[in-house]
Amino acid sequence: MEMDNWRFSKFKQNDVVIYKIPSFEETGLVKHGFTTRLGGISKAPYKSLNLGVNTKDNPDDVFRNYNIACSSLNIEVENVVLSHQVHKDRILAADERHRGNGLFYENRFPEIDALITNKKNVALVTHYADCVPIFILDKKKDVIALAHGGWRGTALKIGAKVIERMIADFQTNPRDCIIGIAPSIGKCCYEVDDYVIDHFKESYENIEGFVENKDKGKYYLDLWGAHEISLVEVGVPYENITVSNMCTQCNNDIFYSYRGENGNTGRMAAILQLI
Numbered sequence: 211m212e213m214d215n216w217r218f219s220k221f222k223q224n225d226v227v228i229y230k231i232p233s234f235e236e237t238g239l240v241k242h243g244f245t246t247r248l249g250g251i252s253k254a255p256y257k258s259l260n261l262g263v264n265t266k267d268n269p270d271d272v273f274r275n276y277n278i279a280c281s282s283l284n285i286e287v288e289n290v291v292l293s294h295q296v297h298k299d300r301i302l303a304a305d306e307r308h309r310g311n312g313l314f315y316e317n318r319f320p321e322i323d324a325l326i327t328n329k330k331n332v333a334l335v336t337h338y339a340d341c342v343p344i345f346i347l348d349k350k351k352d353v354i355a356l357a358h359g360g361w362r363g364t365a366l367k368i369g370a371k372v373i374e375r376m377i378a379d380f381q382t383n384p385r386d387c388i389i390g391i392a393p394s395i396g397k398c399c400y401e402v403d404d405y406v407i408d409h410f411k412e413s414y415e416n417i418e419g420f421v422e423n424k425d426k427g428k429y430y431l432d433l434w435g436a437h438e439i440s441l442v443e444v445g446v447p448y449e450n451i452t453v454s455n456m457c458t459q460c461n462n463d464i465f466y467s468y469r470g471e472n473g474n475t476g477r478m479a480a481i482l483q484l485i
């Protein structure tokens with residue numbers, strides 16, 4: 211069921227459903243989307259648009275799913291640069307030399323949880339099943355980035371670190387950046403323990419804005435709120451951030467959910483390319 215507070219827009223082509231960020235669409239600067247599990251050819255438990263190259267799904271099916279997803283976004287599949295996510299905060303500045311990485315040949319750039327580029331024919335791709343996808347666009351300098359933030363990446367403030375890297379390497383002004391925080395596990399479904407919360411106490415001055423006590427040693431963690439706080443800290447205007455408000459576990463019919471399916475599932479992808 212689609213909820214009133216969902217902030218991304220639905221794009222449908224044949225059976226493929228992809229969600230888009232309205233503020234990104236308005237710029238006319240990018241082709242982009244966050245895929246769902248709908249519209250692909252994989253069989254259960256990966257049914258059906260599985261874009262996870264490291265799952266145990268049939269690799270030929272995954273490859274065909276990439277062709278389906280990219281063609282829906284009008285992106286050449288040869289342009290994709292896949293990340294290699296390990297819940298850390300290493301960033302790769304990608305260019306033409308990285309095209310095809312992870313899909314047309316084995317990944318050559320290990321331990322990469324965020325990708326940046328200012329090149330037009332490079333399609334950045336990161337993978338998800340509950341973790342937080344962060345889309346970034348510098349509208350003035352035409353620089354794009356994707357960051358993968360599970361709880362570890364969120365505690366490491368990976369989105370804010372990408373903005374800092376864009377400031378250093380591309381002369382980005384954070385005020386020119388718009389952000390999309392795509393479907394991922396919501397606070398409604400994300401119960402964590404002290405071990406997780408202790409990591410956030412180390413990196414955030416105040417965790418009250420995004421942590422709610424449940425029982426003793428049990429908390430609800432709002433990863434979206436934590437990212438918003440860290441992005442505002444580095445100068446991104448709050449009003450430039452669009453949170454989808456879409457929980458992957460609550461909407462397991464549309465999205466893969468690692469928690470909701472005990473780890474035995476496929477992956478959605480964030481895909482972003484400059485026009």
Ligand SMILES: [Zn+2]
Nearest residue numbers: 398399457460
């Ligand atoms: Zn939920």
